[in-house]
Amino acid sequence: MLGGQTQVLGATVRGDSTKKKISLVFTGDEFADGGEEIAKSLKSENIKASFFLTGNFYRNSNFKSLIQKLKKDGHYLGSHSDRHLLYCDWNKRDSLLVTKAQFERDLKLSYKEMENFGISKTDANYFLPPYEWYNKTISAWTEEQNLRLINFTSGTRSNADYTFPQLGKGYKSSTEIYQSIISLNESKPTGLNGYILLLHIGTDPRRTDKFYRLLPKLIAYLKENGYEMVKIDNLLNH
Incomplete structure (x- = not known):
């Protein structure tokens, strides 16, 4: 515990569990289909979220206007690595x-891409590892x-919003x-x-049941239950 926060293998995975604050965190690499809808929902509810995007995402010219909009709206923009590398073995962590x-x-390359949007390393010193998978060495x-280093808080299935029917039981x-x-x-x-609730800014086209369409409903529920939604910092x- 660090200031009421929870750490796992050197990464912070939860904020102060005595305070009704929560962070909506969105990651992105190759898909951004939910971007505009997510931005609109957050803006209409006056909520600031955090977006951890790969260098692949920042480089993609199709996503440029979306990134600029998220920055203009005051959301936290961070790194999710450059090429979305898998750092350690799934079975032997x-x-x-x-x-x-x-x-x-x-x-370094991911932060170089972020600089093109006026985001410095000092502005974005929280880092969310690709695949949300890491070990003590990575920390x-x-x-x-x-x-x-940060990661999502376990306990919900929010991070499974990327899954699609063809994955079978994993969906x-x-x-x-x-x-x-x-x-x-x-x-x-x-x-x-103190939850870091992780979602995705876009998902595989094979998933037609997009969770981001439930974002307004989720925000309404969290507000009704007294939660303040804040940026990761x-x-x-x-």
Whole structure:
């Protein structure tokens, strides 16, 4: 625990569980189909969110106007790596799949792309690892870069909003995802306090049941339950 925050393997995964604050965090790499709709929903409710995007995303000319809009609206824009590398083995988490030099070069390139939008490393010192998968070594390397590694808070299925039917048992419908958030809030004493709730700015076309269409409903529920939705730096600033 750090200032009431929760850490796992060196990354901060939850803010202060005694405060009714929550961060809506969106990641993006190759898809951005929900971008305009998400931006519109957030603006209409006067909510600031955080977007962690890859260098692939920042480089994509089709996404340029969307990124500019998100920045203009005052959302937090951060790095999700440059090429969306898998840092460590899915089954043997301690086994690295990248060298330190590869990690540092990829990270540097992502911030170079962000500079094209006027975002400096100082502006965006929170870093969300690709695939939301890392280990203690990645955390240490991140810290050496004067960055702070974060990850989503476990307990809900919000991060499964990228799944599609062809994945079989791995697929989670938007109704299931929404219900998992409600169920956790109603079953835990601290509810969603300090939660980093991760969603995706776009998903594979094979997923037609887009969770971002439920964002207005989710925001209304969170507001009704007394939650303040803030940017990641507000949530974790101690």
